[in-house]
Amino acid sequence: MKINGSDMDKETELLISEGILSLCAEPSKIPAKSIIRRISDTKNQQGFFTGIDNQGGLIVINVIDIATSSYIADAGIIRPEGKDKIFFFTSNFSTSPKANVAMEILQQWPLYIKHKEWQKAMEEFMKISFSPEYILFLKREDSLDTLFIPMQQKLNIGRFKKTVNPEALCKQKFKEHLMALKPGEHLTYIALIPATSSYDPKFYSIGTKPHEETHISLKSELFNFKPTHGGHIKAEKQESGIVYYVDAGSNYIGKGTKTKLETAEAVVKALKREFSGFKFIPLEGRSAFGTEQSY
Structure with missing residues (x-):
């Protein structure tokens, strides 16, 4: 054809x-x-x-x-x-009458059955990344590796399991995003900032993608969490080295340009706790938002 x-x-x-x-x-x-x-x-x-x-x-x-x-x-x-x-x-898991049948294919997978702690992340990954009809097509064609290999790679499980635990992996991935920022560049983040210091804060980013899309991606991670804050981090070069300006001005999780400085200060406090060696400076509103995109 x-x-x-x-x-x-x-x-x-x-x-x-x-x-x-x-x-x-x-x-x-x-x-x-x-x-x-x-x-x-x-x-x-x-x-x-x-x-x-x-x-x-x-x-x-x-x-x-x-x-x-x-x-x-x-x-x-x-x-x-x-x-x-x-x-x-032409369909997805929200619209297809075959959604349940396709989901059963995952639920019969030995790795899914063995690890209850991974099941939610596996389900979210499949629903976001594949249509039910395509899953059924892959089963018919004996090609389910097209589903199961990327799933293991994304979640770092099974054949692709890493030695770090999910929480450590979450921290590691966000640190890599921070270290990759060049002066003038920014990233979009979402975060869980606990009300008490008894719990560790968590941060997540997929680059400069919007907060809602970042949250969708987070749902298919093993370390999925319910975000309380969102904003931007922008790197700038100063005489003392690279500084990271931080706002909490997400429109999706927050008050956008109306976000108060104290909210960003709470985020910076959590960042300093998790990522020593970086210089974070809080900003009100969306002041750390880059200019190279329209999100």
């Missing part, structure tokens, strides 16, 4: 013929919260579509390389070019 002159692989042909996958002639009209796939001569990737950035890129989370059955990234931006084709799955 050819679409607009491009050859389709066998799986794509079958998914289209069975109504599971549909070509999108105008990517800008794809409904948010759809699962989309980008196919070209060299790429076959899919992710959960959350919106369009101010350059027309398609924002996705839980990015999976279908060609290699591997998990690529927590988030990314697809910028179609050349012969790239964008497809979307």
